[in-house]
Amino acid sequence: MTDETLQLGRATVWPASPEQAVLDRVANPQADTLYVARFTCPEFTSLCPVTGQPDFAHLVIDYVPDGWLVESKSLKLYLASFRNHGAFHEDCTVAVGRRLHDLLKPHWLRIGGYWYPRGGIPIDVFWQSGAPPKDIWLPDQGVPPYRGRG
Numbered sequence: 037m038t039d040e041t042l043q044l045g046r047a048t049v050w051p052a053s054p055e056q057a058v059l060d061r062v063a064n065p066q067a068d069t070l071y072v073a074r075f076t077c078p079e080f081t082s083l084c085p086v087t088g089q090p091d092f093a094h095l096v097i098d099y100v101p102d103g104w105l106v107e108s109k110s111l112k113l114y115l116a117s118f119r120n121h122g123a124f125h126e127d128c129t130v131a132v133g134r135r136l137h138d139l140l141k142p143h144w145l146r147i148g149g150y151w152y153p154r155g156g157i158p159i160d161v162f163w164q165s166g167a168p169p170k171d172i173w174l175p176d177q178g179v180p181p182y183r184g185r186g
Contacts, residue, residue: 057114060107085122092152096177099145125151129161144168150179158182
């Protein structure tokens with residue numbers, strides 16, 4: 037991918053679906069170092085595939101890059117493309133993790149999807165690509181379990 041093909045610094049159209057969204061990657065200038073990069077999306081939105089009502093989640097994506105980094109504007113557009121996409125919580129969370137993993141081929145990636153209650157039940161979904169590399173500092177994702185009013 038060259039600078040001419042990146043969405044960064046250009047006017048872009050919101051993608052109509054996750055399938056149409058383009059995720060850009062850029063070379064990792066610290067590829068010789070193991071470190072964790074984190075993206076937090078506290079206002080992720082998708083649609084219930086049955087009722088069409090909006091569902092809301094707090095996503096936390098941690099990865100240990102190898103040769104590539106995800107470009108953050110393209111990630112924002114990709115995540116926003118779910119706003120009109122009908123899918124269950126599990127499908128949305130795992131689809132985001134797998135798409136990033138397929139694009140970046142990182143040493144390791146995990147995603148936590150902390151979904152707000154639907155029908156009175158919160159659903160949390162977690163996916164990771166395997167065991168994390170040794171000797172990296174892996175912070176807690178920092179999202180408390182749902183407690184309601186209790």
